[in-house]
Amino acid sequence: MTDRWIPTTDRDQLVRDALVAVRSFSDSMDRMHGVLRSDMDMNGSDLAALRMLIVREQRGEWVSPHEIARHLAISTASTTKLLDRLAERGHIERRPHPADRRARIVVLTDRARSDFFHHLGARMVKMRDVMNAYTDDELRVVARFLDDMDDAMVD
Incomplete structure (x- = not known):
């Protein structure tokens, strides 16, 4: 210590x-x-998986079931159960990878996006309102800082 x-x-x-x-x-x-x-x-793992998918989608990145398992630090069997739950509730779909027909990707459904907006929309408006008080340069620094903190915290 x-x-x-x-x-x-x-x-x-x-x-x-x-x-x-x-x-x-x-x-x-x-x-x-x-x-x-x-x-x-929903439980914490299910929500964490959906949040990961949202972030990765906004970055334009594909997500495999293996990446979800690694992100959540759970087994592939647990990941399969998690994805089954999310698919059954209409939050995700499993699709063939666009560049590798042998692989699968996990994508959000419009329903998942709608549910997140329904529950987070008001908070997102408040956060954007707070950002209005900052200059473009200040927001660039904040974004860089948070990205650097993300890198420092994740192995």
Whole structure:
């Protein structure tokens, strides 16, 4: 275990303040996802899989069942059950990979997108409203910061 880090300079204090803000934001996200799980009547793994699919879709990336298993750190058998549940509820479809006929991909349905918008739409509007107070350059820095934090947190 490492010793607790104590800021000793103004820069250290800014770094600490940023880390506290990241933790606070992460806590807010956890609470929002808890409400979303309840509202959508699904477990945490199912919601995490749908969130992963949304992010990857927005990046224009295909997602395989294996990638979902790795992302959630669950077995392939558990992944199959998870995907069966999500397909049965109309949230995902399994399709042939567009470039490799032997492989399958998992895609969101319009119903899943609609459900997410129904449950998150108002929050998304509030988040966009907050962003209106920032300049384009500030938003670029925020986006770069969050991307860098994402890279630092994921192995």
